[in-house]
Amino acid sequence: MRPVPKCASAGHNFEQLAAFLADEKLELAPIAADDGEVLDLVTDEIVQRIRSYPKLGSPSLGPDGRFLVGAAIGTREDDKERLEHLVKAGANVIVIDSSQGNSTYQIDMIRYAKSRFPGLDVIGGNVVTMAQAHNLIKAGVDGLRVGMGSGSICTTQEVCAVGRGQASAVYKVASVAKDYDVPIIADGGISNSGHIVKALVLGASTVMMGSFLAGSHEAPGVYEDQGGSRVKKYRGMGSLEAMTKGSDARYLGDTLKLKVAQGVVGTVADKGSVLKFVPYTMQAVKQGFQDLGASSLLSAHNLLRSGELRFEVRTGAAQAEGGVHGLVSYEKKPF
Missing domain, CATH: 3.10.580.10 (CBS-domain)
Incomplete structure (x- = not known):
């Protein structure tokens, strides 16, 4: 025994x-x-x-020494009451959550939030064009989320024919936001450390990651066995399943009997703990900046604006050449 x-x-x-x-x-x-x-x-x-690995950075703390906390609201009338409760509970940042941020509803909510709580940081979005960004900046937004239809579980571009390539969206919105000192968040299209480097260099100050973190131990959900692989369920907020749980207001569909899905439900592979792959990702991003000759986020943005740093469109052949090739088999083990 x-x-x-x-x-x-x-x-x-x-x-x-x-x-x-x-x-x-x-x-x-x-x-x-x-x-x-x-x-x-x-x-x-x-x-x-x-x-x-290098030690993780210090936590983000407010003037009172407590953790900085953000929370989301929608653009409906009852979200004003939610806003009051969130600020009372200690929220430092409010994100106005909408699939299409350039609407009269969001602009009105931004103005209300800034007039009611002048010291509160408000992040608006999502937007993908210079005109959209300009409208929200004029309304008083403190930060912008950029991305429409670029998420791994999003079908907005397919279903609604609305959206934009994430690199173009980040670059264009950043070109407007920089004039007002408004930081932007690249939301969607991030599946590896290289994508993070591209988003930051194109003008983003930070990135949002969904599927990239969804397979981690710390992410919500339980692991399942799928064909011998350990996976976790991952659903888009625009999927019918999520809409039945209350996300339909985000897609202007809470009053409609016929709901139009703009997302899917799928699974992502087990990635282990964030303690393993987040430090690796951080180091990979730093290495990318070093190779580009950028010592900081600001210096990377300045390199792009000066024209010293340039982007090129790669052909299919160049992409194949830039990846692993010419091998019978290989094992891809990043860390």
């Missing part, structure tokens, strides 16, 4: 897991819940790898 392996507790933090391996003189150990269910596996190799 095989002995039961010693298990680490799922409630342990990283240092406690490392100490458990060292104290028990183990190279690996299962991580188990209180009921005995094995949730993960920790190895000495993983511990050493995480410790070799």
Whole structure:
């Protein structure tokens, strides 16, 4: 009969897991819940790898020393009451959540929020053109989300024929927003560290990531087995499933009997913990900036505006050449 392996507790933090391996003189150990269910596996190799990564940045804190917190509202009349409760609860930033941000509803909500709470930061969107951005900036927005139909689970461009290539959208909106010192968020189209580098260099100050993080241990949802692969469910807010749960107001469909889906429900592969791949991603982005000769986000933006940094459209042959090629087989293991 095989002995039961010693298990680490799922409630342990990283240092406690490392100490458990060292104290028990183990190279690996299962991580188990209180009921005995094995949730993960920790190895000495993983511990050493995480410790070799650069330390994560300091948390974003407000003047009162508390974490900065953002929350979302819609553009309906009852969202004004939600806004009051969120600010009272301590929200520092409000995101006005809409698939098409350049509407009279959002402009009115921006003006209301800024007049009611002048010191509150308000992020508007989503927008993809210079004209759309200009309208929201005039209304008083403090930041912009850029992207329409570019998400991995979004079908807006297919269903509604509305949207724009994410690189073009980020570049065009940033060219307007910079004149007003309004930062922009690249929302959609991010599936690897290279995409993050492109978005930031094109003018974004930060990026939003959905599918990129959806397969992580820390993301909502439970793991399922699909054809021998460990996956997690991932749904678009424009999918019919999400609309039945209340997201239809975002797509102007809460009063319609016939709802038009602008998203799908799918699955994403297990990526493990964000403690593994987020530090790797951060380092890859830094390496990209180093190769470009940019020491900071501001310097990258200045390189683009000066014309010193240029983008080229790659042919299909160039894209194939730039990827792994000429091999019978290979293993792609980023970290």
